[in-house]
Amino acid sequence: MNRRALPAVAALTATVALLLTACGSNDKPKDSDKIAGVDQSAKPSASASPSASAPAGAERPKIELPADLTMTFEPANTGDPVKEAVLSDGAERMRAVNVAITGGDPKYAALNYYNSGKALEAASAWVEKFKKAGLSMTGSLRYYDRQVTLNQDKSASLNFCADESKGYSKDIKTGKAKVTTPSKNDFILYSTRLEKNSAGVWQTTRIVSTAGAEKCVK
Secondary structure, eight states, X not given: OOGGGOTXXXXXXXXXXXXXXXXXXXXXXXXXOOOTTOOTTOOOOSOOOOOOSOOTTOOOOOOOOOTTEEEEEOOOOOSOHHHHHHHHHHHHHHHHHHHHHHHTOTTOHHHHHHBOHHHHHHXXXXXXXXXXXXXXXXXXXXXXXXXXXXXXXXXXXXEEEEEOTTEEEEETTTOOBOOOOOOGGGEEEEEEEEEEOTTSOEEEEEEEEEETOTTTOO
16 A cells, blocks of 8 residues: 555654555655564574464454455465465455554454564554554555465464555545555565464564565566
């Protein structure tokens, strides 16, 4: 989603602004694209052996997007049940954040379900900024080139691109979208770390994003 349309976003702290949960990039601070708590130097390992997927009986929160917002996740069939579980929970995490924004609820239950640690702090603060600005979101968001690496410490690294050029902020009172001209900065590279909790859910614990990443501009 294009941040140039978000008047209240310019004042965000680096941690919150760089979450880039559902909006483009031009309102973010210019000096860094790092999120506090993200280990920038860690190199994911190619081998790991966490158990696959959440228990079948796990009571997952129901996430329903509003009619005027669509999120498309391009297939990334890995043939590995653990990686598939990471992809699924990573996608649900993105949906949870956006639904929290459209509902104006920084304490939305699904945020806590799919986020923890620094990622939860940043997501909640980001939703709160939308709420205070009187903004929601609308349009369409596309996620692609999703790649999972399983790490030796039983965490997972999930990297993916987002095309947010057709996503916009929306004034809650008027219901009007703040449409802006697309740019390369609407193509975002997300690098996330997920850890499996005791309920079998792959929660996002850390996230960093880079606007205008060459690999994502298509």
